[in-house]
């Protein structure tokens with residue numbers, strides 16, 4: 001069942017948090033809302049769920065208007081960051097809750113809950129209470145509870161944030177597997193770009209209550225529409241430059257510190273001031289003053305195992321981040337004069 005949002009506005013006590021938002025989510029797809037804290041992700045998710053009223057606009061599930069339906073009539077399952085399990089109920093009864101509320105007979109409850117717990121790898125823990133589970137296990141219970149009612153839409157608000165790095169990846173894989181298997185339309189909220197890139201069919205990057213860009217993970221990463229998206233999704237270097245490039249797709253020269261470097265324009269530009277977007281891994285450091293390289297000085301080096309992160313200072317004083325694969329090139333000492341070479345197909349120039 002697809003989700004369509006049209007001209008949505010949401011306020012808290014007179015303060016607009018979401019204004020004029022439109023979004024279409026394909027049936028059966030995994031859609032992620034990605035953005036920094038406070039940008040309105042939870043508000044949008046809770047409006048889709050029906051816990052926060054829409055002040056204006058329309059919300060449709062499978063073409064049917066649900067804008068004014070209460071949450072229990074929207075056929076949704078929800079998973080929250082803090083699990084929101086009933087502490088005084090067993091794992092089994094937590095998962096059974098939605099089925100009992102819908103008056104399913106005991107035998108059906110037993111079979112469905114058993115299968116749901118089995119599916120998340122907790123078949124043996126039905127009799128435990130949530131307090132006796134690890135964080136990862138609790139979130140699996142919450143996932144089983146959301147899915148056991150076979151909802152049309154699954155909504156998840158930062159469900160992995162409270163888990164440590166290793167568990168986060170395990171539960172992440174379980175979520176993606178279950179979603180693909182059940183082909184349930186899913187809206188997943190996170191501020192973690194790696195999570196968003198790894199899990200999603202499509203990502204909507206949010207900024208101050210608006211969707212700044214919607215696209216596939218590779219579109220969001222490789223063709224960011226704005227400096228904000230490039231920075232949030234990839235920690236890109238953003239530098240103001242002068243350009244004569246005009247056409248979308250054109251690869252042309254741009255002027256930076258008096259040196260011409262080559263970059264690609266994913267969208268049309270007005271010649272003049274623009275933003276150069278260069279991800280740390282798309283810049284190469286060359287020894288000395290190679291021709292066409294941008295002169296810089298190594299300011300800082302950090303060895304991170306698989307890669308080494310450098311901070312380099314340009315002649316004009318700007319500092320750029322450069323990541324090199326550790327190994328052969330991992331040899332530039334702080335203070336060294338170097339040249340920077342930008343990958344012309346990956347370095348972008350965007351409207352400022």
Ligand SMILES: Nc1ncnc2c1ncn2[C@@H]1O[C@H](COP(=O)(O)OP(=O)(O)O)[C@@H](O)[C@H]1O
Nearest residue numbers: 012013017035036037038039040041042043044
């Ligand atoms: N219940 C509330 N009452 C008033 N303001 C709120 C409430 N919930 C969130 N906000 C405000 O709305 C904005 C968006 O919040 P939220 O949707 O929680 O963002 P996110 O989930 O992206 O961190 C923030 O400025 C936040 O302070």
Ligand SMILES: [Mg+2]
Nearest residue numbers: 038041042043
């Ligand atoms: Mg939130």
